[in-house]
Amino acid sequence: MAAPLTLLVIVAVTIRAVLFRSSLAELISERVEVVSPLNSWKRVVEGLALLDLGVSPYSGDVFHETPLTIYLYHFVIDYAEIVCMIADGITAVALYLAVQVYNKNVFRKQKYALEADRYPHDCLELMQTPKELFYVPLKVAMFYLLSPFTILSCVAKSTCGINNAIVALFVLCTIKGSALLSAIFLALATYQSIYPITLFAPALIYLLQRLYIPVNLRRQSFWLFTLQYAFMFVGSLVVIVGLSFFLLGSWDYIPSVYGFILSVPDLTPNIGLFWYFFAEMFEHFRLFFICVFQINVFFYTIPLSIKLKDHPVFLMFMQIAIISIFKSYPTVGDIALYMAFLPVWSHLYRFLRNIFMVSCVLLACSALFPVLWHLWIYAGSANSNFYYAITLLFNVGQVLLVSDYFYAYLRREHHLSHGLYLKKKDGSEATLVLK
Amino acid sequence: MPNIIAVVCASYGLAQSVCDGEDLPARAERFFRSDHTNNWAVLVCTSRFWFNYRHVANTLSVYRSVKRLGIPDSHIVLMLADDMACNHRNPKPATVFSHKNMELNVYGDDVEVDYRGYEVTVENFLRVLTGRLPPSTPRSKRLLSDDHSNILIYLTGHGGNGFLKFQDSEEISNVELADAFEQMWQKRRYNELLFIIDTCQGASMYERFYSPNLMALASSQVGEDSLSHQPDLAIGVHLMDRYTFYLLEFLEDIHPASQANMNDLFKVCPKSQCVSTPGHRTDLFQRDPGSVLITDFFGSVRKVEITMETINLTVPGIPLERFGGEPHTETALAYVDQLPVAQIIHQKPKQKDWHPPDGFILGLWTLILLVFFRTYGIKHLKHIF
Numbered sequence: 001m002a003a004p005l006t007l008l009v010i011v012a013v014t015i016r017a018v019l020f021r022s023s024l025a026e027l028i029s030e031r032v033e034v035v036s037p038l039n040s041w042k043r044v045v046e047g048l049a050l051l052d053l054g055v056s057p058y059s060g061d062v063f064h065e066t067p068l069t070i071y072l073y074h075f076v077i078d079y080a081e082i083v084c085m086i087a088d089g090i091t092a093v094a095l096y097l098a099v100q101v102y103n104k105n106v107f108r109k110q111k112y113a114l115e116a117d118r119y120p121h122d123c124l125e126l127m128q129t130p131k132e133l134f135y136v137p138l139k140v141a142m143f144y145l146l147s148p149f150t151i152l153s154c155v156a157k158s159t160c161g162i163n164n165a166i167v168a169l170f171v172l173c174t175i176k177g178s179a180l181l182s183a184i185f186l187a188l189a190t191y192q193s194i195y196p197i198t199l200f201a202p203a204l205i206y207l208l209q210r211l212y213i214p215v216n217l218r219r220q221s222f223w224l225f226t227l228q229y230a231f232m233f234v235g236s237l238v239v240i241v242g243l244s245f246f247l248l249g250s251w252d253y254i255p256s257v258y259g260f261i262l263s264v265p266d267l268t269p270n271i272g273l274f275w276y277f278f279a280e281m282f283e284h285f286r287l288f289f290i291c292v293f294q295i296n297v298f299f300y301t302i303p304l305s306i307k308l309k310d311h312p313v314f315l316m317f318m319q320i321a322i323i324s325i326f327k328s329y330p331t332v333g334d335i336a337l338y339m340a341f342l343p344v345w346s347h348l349y350r351f352l353r354n355i356f357m358v359s360c361v362l363l364a365c366s367a368l369f370p371v372l373w374h375l376w377i378y379a380g381s382a383n384s385n386f387y388y389a390i391t392l393l394f395n396v397g398q399v400l401l402v403s404d405y406f407y408a409y410l411r412r413e414h415h416l417s418h419g420l421y422l423k424k425k426d427g428s429e430a431t432l433v434l435k
Numbered sequence: 436m437p438n439i440i441a442v443v444c445a446s447y448g449l450a451q452s453v454c455d456g457e458d459l460p461a462r463a464e465r466f467f468r469s470d471h472t473n474n475w476a477v478l479v480c481t482s483r484f485w486f487n488y489r490h491v492a493n494t495l496s497v498y499r500s501v502k503r504l505g506i507p508d509s510h511i512v513l514m515l516a517d518d519m520a521c522n523h524r525n526p527k528p529a530t531v532f533s534h535k536n537m538e539l540n541v542y543g544d545d546v547e548v549d550y551r552g553y554e555v556t557v558e559n560f561l562r563v564l565t566g567r568l569p570p571s572t573p574r575s576k577r578l579l580s581d582d583h584s585n586i587l588i589y590l591t592g593h594g595g596n597g598f599l600k601f602q603d604s605e606e607i608s609n610v611e612l613a614d615a616f617e618q619m620w621q622k623r624r625y626n627e628l629l630f631i632i633d634t635c636q637g638a639s640m641y642e643r644f645y646s647p648n649l650m651a652l653a654s655s656q657v658g659e660d661s662l663s664h665q666p667d668l669a670i671g672v673h674l675m676d677r678y679t680f681y682l683l684e685f686l687e688d689i690h691p692a693s694q695a696n697m698n699d700l701f702k703v704c705p706k707s708q709c710v711s712t713p714g715h716r717t718d719l720f721q722r723d724p725g726s727v728l729i730t731d732f733f734g735s736v737r738k739v740e741i742t743m744e745t746i747n748l749t750v751p752g753i754p755l756e757r758f759g760g761e762p763h764t765e766t767a768l769a770y771v772d773q774l775p776v777a778q779i780i781h782q783k784p785k786q787k788d789w790h791p792p793d794g795f796i797l798g799l800w801t802l803i804l805l806v807f808f809r810t811y812g813i814k815h816l817k818h819i820f
Binding site: 054178181 | 788789791792794795802809810
């Protein structure tokens with residue numbers, strides 16, 4: 001599979017290079033859907049220029065990148081385009097390898113279950129064939145590299161590409177089973193933006209599963225491994241934070257980066273949910289609503305992990321999706337990351353109920369974003385409500401997509417244990433509903 | 436030139452103790468009744484629009500009189516808020532008449548307007564009075580008076596109790612005006628000042644004066660309106676205000692050698708002619724108004740007295756001292772280096788790029804290597820070293 005992957009990478013690099021040289025690059029790097037105050041390249045250049053002038057880059061509200069990325073960009077600032085393309089390449093290759101390993105595991109488990117005759121006999125059509133499993137990693141890489149969201153994000157030189165690369169490497173290391181590397185990459189991802197800390201749960205569950213430690217709160221082996229993993233994670237996080245202190249010699253990156261992410265002071269419109277509410281909020285209630293909105297990201301981890309404790313990779317997908325939808329400054333680059341996973345669940349297609357409507361909604365909203373922005377800001381005939389409506393609808397579409405896949409996954413699992421043709425007690429046909 | 440003669444006579448009169456006669460100091464004293472050496476006039480019309488034609492005509496008639504009596508254009512600051520002569524509603528373009536039937540064209544062809552149109556603002560007026568103008572202001576727009584200047588200030592327009600309206604959009608209050616005059620006094624910008632105002636309730640504008648050597652006249656008291664004189668049916672507007680009309684008539688009889696004094700000026704336009712009661716204020720003025728000539732303010736009279744007697748001009752001066760009788764070789768004078776040229780053409784220092792601290796780089800790469808060897812085994816180490 002190396003040749004098709006290489007071809008794919010070349011095609012993707014060509015598309016990005018062409019777009020970089022065209023006049024669209026300027027236009028795209030200004031779009032609020034593609035760049036946010038957290039990952040705009042313009043701000044990175046500004047921050048590094050401030051650093052060259054001897055001023056802390058965190059003074060003033062311009063620069064919100066972490067010190068380790070300052071170190072990285074310090075070397076590559078003249079080669080931003082190449083670095084963005086390399087980051088996309090790394091993400092794609094990491095996802096490719098991760099999904100390959102995952103599919104191997106899935107296939108192996110399926111084979112053992114079939115040999116042990118654990119599935120009802122009418123479920124044979126639900127089995128995943130090696131043929132379709134063979135092409136899934138390539139499809140994942142293709143979904144990521146050729147997705148318009150990723151291309152836009154790369155052409156805008158948004159640092160979202162690098163964040164995505166770190167998360168993809170984390171996924172790769174977790175699926176390969178290396179606890180130390182997984183903890184380190186998770187710590188890096190958490191250090192970049194706080195939200196990946198919720199990926200601790202699926203990674204832990206996956207590693208426990210891999211080591212055949214049952215996820216049982218009363219067992220000592222569970223706690224032992226959990227503590228080990230947590231210690232590695234927290235330790236590497238502490239080391240990274242300490243190292244960042246030594247880069248600039250001060251702690252003022254913490255309010256600038258984490259304070260910024262958590263307290264959402266910048267209300268520039270983006271494709272997220274925060275800006276409109278907080279533009280209208282009375283100061284009195286602001287803290288309350290910030291807590292409410294931020295908890296939304298972390299809230300689904302525990303219930304989902306309880307429900308999906310046997311399927312940690314799907315949990316990881318759902319958690320990444322929830323982070324992309326509910327984070328404080330989402331951009332299309334975050335969406336591209338979880339959408340890259342969709343080919344992995346392509347066997348669920350027959351159980352998806354709303355896929356047509358959801359895809360129409362997502363396509364239409366993506367097309368309407370620039371239109372309504374233009375109408376609001378330039379033509380003056382619309383106002384922020386229009387743009388926020390599209391944002392809201394887009395996020396609703398995303399949530400519907402994720403919940404649809406959740407339903408489909410659970411339904412397939414149910415069928416695998418209870419048979420494909422469900423019958424009620426009196427023998428008539430039954431169907432499954434997600435309550 | 437006349438100033439030099441005046442100065443010389445002054446030095447003669449004051450410094451020379453050897454007198455040629457007692458009448459000469461007395462004559463000198465009489466000669467210097469008013470110790471002003473130059474005259475200035477600030478003539479302001481504050482109204483715009485065609486129907487305020489009469490205010491421009493008022494100002495131009497005072498301008499004409501003042502110029503005729505000798506004050507040159509360089510010493511007159513004329514501020515007209517609108518252009519009546521070239522107004523497209525003027526049936527007789529390039530003219531401004533003060534008498535009906537076009538008897539007197541006060542516009543003429545040698546009118547020099549210093550502040551015109553929208554430049555006539557309260558701020559500019561106060562800046563002219565106090566002298567606080569930006570350095571780029573030309574001399575024609577400045578009141579370059581000194582402590583021996585007699586200044587005539589004439590204001591006309593629409594006013595009320597305590598204010599005067601400028602351009603139909605802003606006002607100057609009597610307090611501001613009084614403070615401006617106080618600034619002028621503190622900066623020694625006038626010797627004596629005559630303030631004439633022809634607006635409704637004009638007397639309210641001089642109520643607040645508190646600086647010395649100010650004399651003020653107004654066309655009406657508080658609560659009274661100043662009325663306009665006569666319309667011209669061909670032009671279609673009122674041409675003059677009553678007070679200034681009669682003031683112009685009065686001034687037409689004044690010539691540079693005239694001995695008419697301020698008491699005559701106070702009698703201009705009694706109630707029978709003006710309908711309003713003109714007022715005046717002299718309590719701040721040092722001299723008796725009866726001894727103040729009209730030409731002290733309205734004219735620029737050269738003080739020349741011809742004498743047939745010879746005057747010894749050797750003034751005892753300071754002898755030039757020389758050390759040892761020979762001149763110094765003075766060191767060649769040179770300007771202090773004002774402009775540090777060497778520093779200016781010095782190139783900008785090259786911007787130092789920021790480098791991460793060494794400890795950080797060391798720590799980071801050590802960690803990375805540690806993690807690498809931990810995951811992939813220590814056996815790779817031997818391939819490195």
